[in-house]
Amino acid sequence: MTTTDYQTVSIVPKAHKARKEHGQTWWAWVWVAPALILELIFYIYPLIQTIILSFQNADSSSYVGFKNYVTIFTNPTMLEVIKNNLLWLVLATLLTVGLGLIVAVLVDKVRVESVVKSALFVPMAISFVAAGVIWRFIYLYSPNGENQIGLLNAFLGLFKVQPQAWLINTSFNNLALIAVYTWMWTGFCMVIISAALKGIPEDVIEAAKIDGASNLTLFWRITVPMVQPTLGVVATTMVINVLKIFDVIYIMTGGDYKTDVVAVEFYNQLFNFSNYGLASALAILLLIVISPVMYINIRRLRAQEAER
Amino acid sequence: MNISESQASSELTSAPKTDKPKARKNSETRGRLLRRALGSGLLTVVVIALALIWSVPTFGLFVSSFRPASLITTTGWWSGLIPPWNFTLQNYIDVLQAQGLGQAFVNSLIISIPGTFLPMIIAAFGAYAFAWMKFPGRDFFFMGIVALLVIPTQIALVPVLKLFTDIGLTGEYAAVWLAHTAFGLPFAVFLLRNFFAALPSDLMESAHIDGASHWRIFWSIIIPLSVPSLASLGIFQFMWVWNDLLTSLIFLGGNPQRAPMTLSIANLVDSYGSNYPVLTAAAFLSMALPLVVFFALQRYFVRGILAGSVKG
Numbered sequence: 228m229t230t231t232d233y234q235t236v237s238i239v240p241k242a243h244k245a246r247k248e249h250g251q252t253w254w255a256w257v258w259v260a261p262a263l264i265l266e267l268i269f270y271i272y273p274l275i276q277t278i279i280l281s282f283q284n285a286d287s288s289s290y291v292g293f294k295n296y297v298t299i300f301t302n303p304t305m306l307e308v309i310k311n312n313l314l315w316l317v318l319a320t321l322l323t324v325g326l327g328l329i330v331a332v333l334v335d336k337v338r339v340e341s342v343v344k345s346a347l348f349v350p351m352a353i354s355f356v357a358a359g360v361i362w363r364f365i366y367l368y369s370p371n372g373e374n375q376i377g378l379l380n381a382f383l384g385l386f387k388v389q390p391q392a393w394l395i396n397t398s399f400n401n402l403a404l405i406a407v408y409t410w411m412w413t414g415f416c417m418v419i420i421s422a423a424l425k426g427i428p429e430d431v432i433e434a435a436k437i438d439g440a441s442n443l444t445l446f447w448r449i450t451v452p453m454v455q456p457t458l459g460v461v462a463t464t465m466v467i468n469v470l471k472i473f474d475v476i477y478i479m480t481g482g483d484y485k486t487d488v489v490a491v492e493f494y495n496q497l498f499n500f501s502n503y504g505l506a507s508a509l510a511i512l513l514l515i516v517i518s519p520v521m522y523i524n525i526r527r528l529r530a531q532e533a534e535r
Numbered sequence: 536m537n538i539s540e541s542q543a544s545s546e547l548t549s550a551p552k553t554d555k556p557k558a559r560k561n562s563e564t565r566g567r568l569l570r571r572a573l574g575s576g577l578l579t580v581v582v583i584a585l586a587l588i589w590s591v592p593t594f595g596l597f598v599s600s601f602r603p604a605s606l607i608t609t610t611g612w613w614s615g616l617i618p619p620w621n622f623t624l625q626n627y628i629d630v631l632q633a634q635g636l637g638q639a640f641v642n643s644l645i646i647s648i649p650g651t652f653l654p655m656i657i658a659a660f661g662a663y664a665f666a667w668m669k670f671p672g673r674d675f676f677f678m679g680i681v682a683l684l685v686i687p688t689q690i691a692l693v694p695v696l697k698l699f700t701d702i703g704l705t706g707e708y709a710a711v712w713l714a715h716t717a718f719g720l721p722f723a724v725f726l727l728r729n730f731f732a733a734l735p736s737d738l739m740e741s742a743h744i745d746g747a748s749h750w751r752i753f754w755s756i757i758i759p760l761s762v763p764s765l766a767s768l769g770i771f772q773f774m775w776v777w778n779d780l781l782t783s784l785i786f787l788g789g790n791p792q793r794a795p796m797t798l799s800i801a802n803l804v805d806s807y808g809s810n811y812p813v814l815t816a817a818a819f820l821s822m823a824l825p826l827v828v829f830f831a832l833q834r835y836f837v838r839g840i841l842a843g844s845v846k847g
Contacts, residue, residue, distance in 0.1 A: 258661065269718065276693070352826055360817075374611075376612075418840055521684075528678065
């Protein structure tokens with residue numbers, strides 16, 4: 228990795244450090260106070276509150292110990308929710324990062340690069356709500372024999388494949404939803420990975436080519452290892468995103484037909500069943516699962532600071 | 536380290552890296568050249584096909600929204616592309632007049648504009664202090680705010696909703712503004728702090744020697760120099776707030792007079808399950824502004840993503 232000015236600047240400039248800073252401490256607190264107070268109200272206070280609520284019953288009138296957590300891991304409906312979240316976690320992350328990498332490598336060598344990138348990137352600007360409407364027109368289902376107005380069923384009909392209710396049939400409706408997410412987020416992964424590809428020194432690739440490396444060898448032996456740190460960053464971003472996935476499912480199936488995930492179930496428990504205890508336990512479960520990622524991020528940030 | 540400023544400069548719009556034919560021509564036979572040309576031709580076809588596949592869903596919605604209601608529900612949108620064409624603006628007229636989506640568009644703006652600028656200002660102050668001031672616990676608090684990036688916003692919803700209901704803020708725009716500001720801050724502080732810290736220290740130093748206060752340095756040096764990074768952040772925050780569903784869903788307490796586009800459309804999906812003519816036009820209206828912003832300022836958007844992605 229190249230060292231830029233950006234990285235060599237120390238956090239506290241030396242000249243600045245030498246200056247007398249007496250009486251400036253309170254002034255600094257004034258500058259950070261609005262941010263810190265807001266974060267206290269919107270993150271720290273709710274965090275403590277949610278932990279307490281998760282040990283209480285539905286209407287928060289008495290303590291029930293770990294009952295809500297036990298429910299999450301024993302109730303068949305809840306287990307379904309966790310299973311779906313795991314499926315999302317593995318598939319959605321693999322698909323977005325994997326496709327992002329492949330596309331980034333492919334477009335790196337062609338003249339139409341920026342057009343292709345834009346096309347893949349546009350869905351980022353679209354809300355999940357609008358994406359939900361867009362994809363309804365893909366997944367729309369009419370009974371066999373009727374005119375199919377959903378693109379996917381009409382297309383498969385050309386090959387004499389029976390029309391399917393993509394969002395209702397439980398054997399693939401989760402995959403149909405993951406496809407929507409992949410459509411929206413592959414562009415994001417691609418852009419970041421593509422920037423990392425541009426950072427691979429030209430001579431490394433030249434040397435490998437002179438040694439007679441095939442494109443595939445080049446990809447696995449040079450490209451992937453060289454962009455590996457970036458893949459890590461992109462993958463953790465996707466993992467956090469996917470664990471919290473809400474909108475796409477809420478808008479397309481509402482969590483019905485066995486497509487429920489933790490964040491949607493949280494919402495349903497809260498607003499449809501008024502079960503504050505179980506809802507809070509679900510939120511804390513999300514936090515516990517995400518915590519290791521948070522730890523990795525802090526460590527990465529520390530390492531970056533140390534390099535400056 | 537991975538995604539540094541140096542890489543941020545190679546953006547979406549940057550020129551594609553082309554092979555260097557001069558260096559290679561000697562070492563290659565004509566057969567290999569031919570194969571290479573065929574290969575790159577095939578590659579171009581593949582990536583263009585990919586771009587088309589990616590665009591089809593959005594294009595489908597676009598076409599559908601201009602088709603007469605009776606046709607939308609009986610034939611696929613692609614059959615509308617075959618002459619004789621039969622397009623109409625009726626869906627848009629219906630949506631704006633009958634469904635109150637015009638008001639929702641205005642509401643989206645009322646929510647998004649303060650929802651974008653408030654976090655930017657507050658984050659800029661905080662980021663400046665984190666980058667250029669000294670106070671005990673500075674690094675701890677900065678790391679703490681960055682750590683908040685991964686906390687699911689769902690956690691905040693119940694307790695803050697109760698708090699807001701107690702003080703009568705639920706259902707008001709202010710509740711959504713505050714929520715978007717708070718949820719946007721971790722990313723905003725992180726992004727701006729890194730940009731500010733990268734500015735040359737001599738600049739700050741000489742300003743201090745000239746007796747300039749932090750306040751003056753902030754407004755006359757830092758902010759003018761950070762316009763590109765502020766633009767990246769602004770676009771990011773705007774798209775996020777404009778496209779948000781959950782925050783409005785919860786903090787507006789179901790007040791339909793204040794519902795933004797996303798919420799109104801989500802309600803349309805619920806109550807009109809299959810009223811596709813209305814949905815298509817509504818969805819496309821909600822996408823229009825972010826798409827314009829996106830295409831106009833794509834460069835900054837990408838830069839924001841690259842700089843911010845280190846957060847993981």
